[in-house]
Amino acid sequence: MFSSLAEEAQILRNCLEGLERGETFHIRTISSRLRLLLVKQGQVPLLQACAALKKLPITVYCPPYPDQPLPFREGLMVSITLDPLRANPEPPYTTPVDVDLWLSFNALLLGDINITNHELISDIGNTIGSHLDPKPIPAVVSLRSGRIGSIEMTLDKLQIYFMNIAKAIQPVCEFVASFEHESR
Numbered sequence: 001m002f003s004s005l006a007e008e009a010q011i012l013r014n015c016l017e018g019l020e021r022g023e024t025f026h027i028r029t030i031s032s033r034l035r036l037l038l039v040k041q042g043q044v045p046l047l048q049a050c051a052a053l054k055k056l057p058i059t060v061y062c063p064p065y066p067d068q069p070l071p072f073r074e075g076l077m078v079s080i081t082l083d084p085l086r087a088n089p090e091p092p093y094t095t096p097v098d099v100d101l102w103l104s105f106n107a108l109l110l111g112d113i114n115i116t117n118h119e120l121i122s123d124i125g126n127t128i129g130s131h132l133d134p135k136p137i138p139a140v141v142s143l144r145s146g147r148i149g150s151i152e153m154t155l156d157k158l159q160i161y162f163m164n165i166a167k168a169i170q171p172v173c174e175f176v177a178s179f180e181h182e183s184r
Helices: 002-020 026-038 046-053 099-104 117-126 138-145 155-177
Strands: 059-062 078-080 095-098 106-110 113-116
Touching (some): 002 155, 026 117, 059 099, 095 099, 099 117
Antiparallel strands (some): 078 106
16 A cells, blocks of 8 residues: 555656646646545545554645635635645645645635535546546536636646645655554
């Protein structure tokens, strides 16, 4: 299991390097890998499973008050947190938060619908990251179409969100995977 986690960390690293070169097709792989690592869908996510075996906390760092509601402005149909966390503390990302708690925080406000990080990673990972879901998911439909109400939105925002999460989760995966042969 730990070797799989180390491989996932390497896949994220390679995809992030590809994104830096402008190879945007890597976002599909990143979204599916983040789903495998973080989302509970019938199984314990790989990152949490490995951390639990070694009794390791999975701490990420957010700006102050990360559980605050997303800002809603009259006439604005969407609000998304594009850069929500870091693997290590650096201003203003100084608030330590367990990754499972972070997953419960809102990532996207779509009209009057709040979508959590867990839901967004799951929805995108289940569609863009792997297959087309037979039931249209409002957030995915809106983000993929490039329009939310009258607001033009590009895939770039989705890429930024997933790239920033991958940048934070990739070193966390490497850290947890390094405990494979350690007893705790």
